[in-house]
Amino acid sequence: MKYTFKTFSCGAGDCIFFVIKDEDHTISIMVDCGQYKPEIGDFIENELGGKIDYLIATHIDNDHIDGLVTMLRQNKEISIKHILYNCYQRITGNFCDWSEQMKENVKNIYCELPVVVDMINQNINEKKAVTLAECILENESWAKVWQREYITDESSPIILDHNMGKIVFLSPSNDALDKLDVKYRKLFWQNLYKQKIEDFKKEETIYEALMRIAELNEMEETEEYISSKEINRTTLKRYAEEPLLKMSENNVASIAFVWEYQNHKVLFMGDADPSQVATAIRKNYPNEEKPILFDLIKVSHHGSAHSTSKELIKVADSEMYFFTGGSGKAPSLQTLGRIITTDLPDDVQYREIRYNKPNKLLKKLVELSDEEKDMLNFKIKKSENSYEVSC
Numbered sequence: 001m002k003y004t005f006k007t008f009s010c011g012a013g014d015c016i017f018f019v020i021k022d023e024d025h026t027i028s029i030m031v032d033c034g035q036y037k038p039e040i041g042d043f044i045e046n047e048l049g050g051k052i053d054y055l056i057a058t059h060i061d062n063d064h065i066d067g068l069v070t071m072l073r074q075n076k077e078i079s080i081k082h083i084l085y086n087c088y089q090r091i092t093g094n095f096c097d098w099s100e101q102m103k104e105n106v107k108n109i110y111c112e113l114p115v116v117v118d119m120i121n122q123n124i125n126e127k128k129a130v131t132l133a134e135c136i137l138e139n140e141s142w143a144k145v146w147q148r149e150y151i152t153d154e155s156s157p158i159i160l161d162h163n164m165g166k167i168v169f170l171s172p173s174n175d176a177l178d179k180l181d182v183k184y185r186k187l188f189w190q191n192l193y194k195q196k197i198e199d200f201k202k203e204e205t206i207y208e209a210l211m212r213i214a215e216l217n218e219m220e221e222t223e224e225y226i227s228s229k230e231i232n233r234t235t236l237k238r239y240a241e242e243p244l245l246k247m248s249e250n251n252v253a254s255i256a257f258v259w260e261y262q263n264h265k266v267l268f269m270g271d272a273d274p275s276q277v278a279t280a281i282r283k284n285y286p287n288e289e290k291p292i293l294f295d296l297i298k299v300s301h302h303g304s305a306h307s308t309s310k311e312l313i314k315v316a317d318s319e320m321y322f323f324t325g326g327s328g329k330a331p332s333l334q335t336l337g338r339i340i341t342t343d344l345p346d347d348v349q350y351r352e353i354r355y356n357k358p359n360k361l362l363k364k365l366v367e368l369s370d371e372e373k374d375m376l377n378f379k380i381k382k383s384e385n386s387y388e389v390s391c
């Protein structure tokens with residue numbers, strides 16, 4: 001058996017495929033898509049035969065969802081077996097129709113969503129703002145496979161078919177989802193001009209639209225722009241010590257999970273909160289020596305300053321760190337500092353850093369001499385977006 005971890009560069013956001021194969025079977029997991037690029041479509045078509053076993057949208061943020069909206073709008077034929085996406089998940093209850101006034105208000109909300117332009121079919125004029133929830137619900141075969149129960153750190157693991165390992169969920173906590181619910185009720189009141197008492201038909205669409213627009217208007221606490229600093233052990237150590245800033249409520253509600261098979265483990269952080277994940281790892285693997293050595297860690301939140309803590313590295317470390325997406329400020333000196341300057345676990349000689357969106361700081365790391373990199377026990381590879389392991 002072997003697995004391939006593959007990322008696509010798609011702007012600031014994430015787009016990750018995890019494909020497990022043996023001689024007879026393939027299981028494919030797609031995690032997020034910030035921007036749908038033709039090469040992503042080619043990969044699904046040619047490498048996966050148009051089939052995705054698990055589509056996971058980690059959380060409601062535009063840089064994780066916009067591309068999924070485009071993908072589902074343009075490829076109605078994609079076969080998806082399971083959809084894991086925490087939106088407004090209600091299993092039972094009476095669902096009310098939208099009143100005319102509500103329809104009007106929702107239409108206005110939709111106008112604020114980023115437009116999806118159908119580039120592949122050259123329909124430049126066909127701009128349409130839609131939600132991922134709507135794309136899924138409109139297609140009967142996808143609607144059927146959208147898991148209605150919320151994914152949380154208390155969800156049962158998913159045992160993959162053909163003895164291909166399991167998925168263990170580490171985030172979000174129920175508390176994080178409750179906070180989003182409070183935020184939603186407030187947004188509902190503000191934008192729809194009525195108190196949310198009952199549940200509505202297709203309320204998922206309203207929920208996602210309101211949450212995504214709120215994100216557009218929210219700015220996370222700003223991080224100091226530090227790419228002009230000289231990179232050496234002292235600066236890395238200094239920034240590693242900086243306190244963590246608060247993460248947005250949407251990010252704290254991000255799904256994070258481990259794929260595990262025998263002694264192999266891969267950590268998918270999404271944009272999750274490091275203390276939540278550290279706690280969940282301690283709870284799920286109480287008897288394993290810490291840090292647990294993962295085959296690979298997909299670093300949280302594009303490597304921003306507040307998304308990787310020393311506490312997390314003490315329980316979860318790896319020889320292979322993947323950064324996906326990002327901006328001028330992410331990956332950050334704080335997160336890179338924490339990863340690079342933490343003492344190496346026994347039997348580990350170095351840590352390797354891979355990324356798919358360069359920024360000034362990463363370029364500086366690449367430009368360090370081999371000797372300097374050796375002294376800091378790290379390697380760095382640019383544009384190496386794929387990693388394959390035989391198990």
Ligand SMILES: [Zn+2]
Nearest residue numbers: 061063271301
């Ligand atoms: Zn993100």
